[in-house]
Amino acid sequence: MIETYGVTKIYPGGLVALRDINIKISRGEFVFIVGPSGAGKSTFIKLLFREELPTRGQIFFNGKNITRMKNREVPLLRRRIGIVFQDFRLLPEKSAYENVAFAMEVTEASSREIKKRVPYVLEKVGLAHKASAKPSELSGGEQQRVALARALVNNPDVLVADEPTGNLDPDTSWEIMKLLNDINKRGTTVVVATHARELVDGMRKRVLQLDKGVLVRDEERGVYRNEA
Amino acid sequence: MRLRTFSYFFREAFISFARNRWMSLASIGAVASALIIFGSFLLISVNFDHILKDVESQVEITAYLKDSVDTGSIARLNTEISSISGVKQIKFVSKEAALEEFKQQVGKELLEGIDNPLPNSFRIKVEKPQDVARVAGEIQKLQGIEEVKYGKGVVEKLFKIIYWIRILGVAIMAVFAAVSIFIISNTIRLTVFARRREINIMKYIGATDWFVRWPFLLEGMMLGFIGSAIAIGILAGGYSYLYNIVKLNVPMISLIPINEFYEYALGFLAIGMFIGAFGSSFSIRRFLHV
Numbered sequence: 001m002i003e004t005y006g007v008t009k010i011y012p013g014g015l016v017a018l019r020d021i022n023i024k025i026s027r028g029e030f031v032f033i034v035g036p037s038g039a040g041k042s043t044f045i046k047l048l049f050r051e052e053l054p055t056r057g058q059i060f061f062n063g064k065n066i067t068r069m070k071n072r073e074v075p076l077l078r079r080r081i082g083i084v085f086q087d088f089r090l091l092p093e094k095s096a097y098e099n100v101a102f103a104m105e106v107t108e109a110s111s112r113e114i115k116k117r118v119p120y121v122l123e124k125v126g127l128a129h130k131a132s133a134k135p136s137e138l139s140g141g142e143q144q145r146v147a148l149a150r151a152l153v154n155n156p157d158v159l160v161a162d163e164p165t166g167n168l169d170p171d172t173s174w175e176i177m178k179l180l181n182d183i184n185k186r187g188t189t190v191v192v193a194t195h196a197r198e199l200v201d202g203m204r205k206r207v208l209q210l211d212k213g214v215l216v217r218d219e220e221r222g223v224y225r226n227e228a
Numbered sequence: 229m230r231l232r233t234f235s236y237f238f239r240e241a242f243i244s245f246a247r248n249r250w251m252s253l254a255s256i257g258a259v260a261s262a263l264i265i266f267g268s269f270l271l272i273s274v275n276f277d278h279i280l281k282d283v284e285s286q287v288e289i290t291a292y293l294k295d296s297v298d299t300g301s302i303a304r305l306n307t308e309i310s311s312i313s314g315v316k317q318i319k320f321v322s323k324e325a326a327l328e329e330f331k332q333q334v335g336k337e338l339l340e341g342i343d344n345p346l347p348n349s350f351r352i353k354v355e356k357p358q359d360v361a362r363v364a365g366e367i368q369k370l371q372g373i374e375e376v377k378y379g380k381g382v383v384e385k386l387f388k389i390i391y392w393i394r395i396l397g398v399a400i401m402a403v404f405a406a407v408s409i410f411i412i413s414n415t416i417r418l419t420v421f422a423r424r425r426e427i428n429i430m431k432y433i434g435a436t437d438w439f440v441r442w443p444f445l446l447e448g449m450m451l452g453f454i455g456s457a458i459a460i461g462i463l464a465g466g467y468s469y470l471y472n473i474v475k476l477n478v479p480m481i482s483l484i485p486i487n488e489f490y491e492y493a494l495g496f497l498a499i500g501m502f503i504g505a506f507g508s509s510f511s512i513r514r515f516l517h518v
């Protein structure tokens with residue numbers, strides 16, 4: 001479902017963030033992307049939802065070459081990809097419910113669909129009882145659940161998360177990770193970039209390790225780092 | 229587009245409007261001034277035009293014939309002049325008729341027993357006052373015409389004045405419109421800046437560029453619309469006031485009544501909204517990157 005061929009990303013200024021990356025991620029997989037700071041994890045994530053374009057190489061999503069995609073097709077691509085960030089990125093003026101509903105309003109879904117779907121996903125992330133709370137009234141873990149609900153509300157093919165537990169304490173991180181695992185069990189492909197060694201080691205999922213922009217390891221049921 | 233989406237756009241536009249109150253008021257003021265100035269010049273030039281029509285309807289061309297011209301040639305000249313384009317009316321005034329007229333003006337006794345010195349002539353009225361000079365020129369070229377006279381100079385001068393009033397009006401309006409566009413684009417830039425997080429999020433969750441743009445465009449158009457509505461109100465009020473003063477004190481000048489300008493109001497609203505849309509699309513392109 002996601003395939004990259006010889007993907008290289010060189011930022012203006014000449015910094016090589018990714019070098020000749022060839023990866024296949026199939027439907028229903030759960031993949032960790034690990035590596036030290038500056039390895040290119042965020043860059044890889046950004047290439048997936050076309051926040052950035054590769055300097056060389058091709059990226060396919062559901063068989064479609066997204067590097068050749070016209071700008072006006074990008075919103076449609078992003079509706080197929082749920083995106084979650086370390087800093088949650090919720091709208092502070094809107095309640096949890098409204099934040100999630102907004103992702104559907106943007107796609108011009110009908111009120112009826114929204115009223116049905118939003119409570120359903122809030123329930124799924126265990127936040128039905130906090131639907132009317134503003135982000136400032138929620139804990140970090142709860143805010144990240146709202147962000148997850150928002151990422152899921154349009155039923156994406158893949159959920160992409162860049163350090164989703166980076167701002168959370170270990171217990172809360174575990175809860176979020178379990179939630180991601182649940183989401184994955186229900187059929188959504190999940191790609192997570194992370195620093196969290198314990199989580200990766202505890203989950204035993206496929207691990208892609210980057211180092212200075214190079215893919216140095218691709219291991220099924222892997223751990224954070226193989227100490228050689 | 230769904231109604232709910234549309235009302236969302238409007239709500240967003242209003243929220244920004246309230247947030248950037250002072251810049252919004254400045255934008256509205258700028259649009260209003262631009263259109264008030266343009267409108268004043270428009271009112272002046274249209275009224276000038278109107279007054280001139282009055283003057284012009286009194287301007288006629290007199291073509292004096294050579295004494296050698298016989299009756300047959302007079303008939304020929306009559307058809308020739310009538311066929312010049314722009315001629316509305318032609319009237320032949322014989323030597324005798326002219327003398328009679330003259331006698332009436334200066335007194336019979338004075339001219340008693342003198343040989344008639346006056347020539348035969350045509351008096352011609354034209355359809356459009358702008359045509360006077362051309363028509364006079366064409367008549368001059370015809371065979372048997374001694375001399376052509378008309379209120380030379382006056383008409384041309386008045387036309388020049390109207391012409392320059394219009395140019396000046398459009399030029400000043402252009403300057404003010406540019407200022408309005410600048411101020412509006414700055415207002416919208418503030419809005420874009422205040423909402424950059426939100427815009428970013430919208431793009432991540434798959435909003436189309438137009439979905440992101442619309443609230444800003446609407447905000448700009450709203451500013452332009454309010455500005456032009458204010459301009460219309462002030463112009464209408466000011467003009468009615470002047471109209472009544474002129475009517476009371478200088479009754480021989482006939483101004484155009486205000487209700488004849490109502491059709492311009494829609495045009496003004498359109499111009500205002502266009503200025504607003506243009507100003508905001510400026511900022512959208514530069515600061516929104518969508």
Ligand SMILES: Nc1ncnc2c1ncn2[C@@H]1O[C@H](COP(=O)(O)OP(=O)(O)OP(=O)(O)O)[C@@H](O)[C@H]1O
Nearest residue numbers: 011012015017035036037038039040041042043044
């Ligand atoms: N927009 C950019 N312009 C220039 N260089 C950039 C840009 N974004 C990232 N980089 C550089 O590219 C390299 C890879 O960055 P990236 O953010 O992908 O790393 P990362 O693996 O996500 O790191 P971290 O674990 O700290 O988040 C870094 O050296 C970074 O400085």
Ligand SMILES: [Mg+2]
Nearest residue numbers: 041042043162
């Ligand atoms: Mg990163």
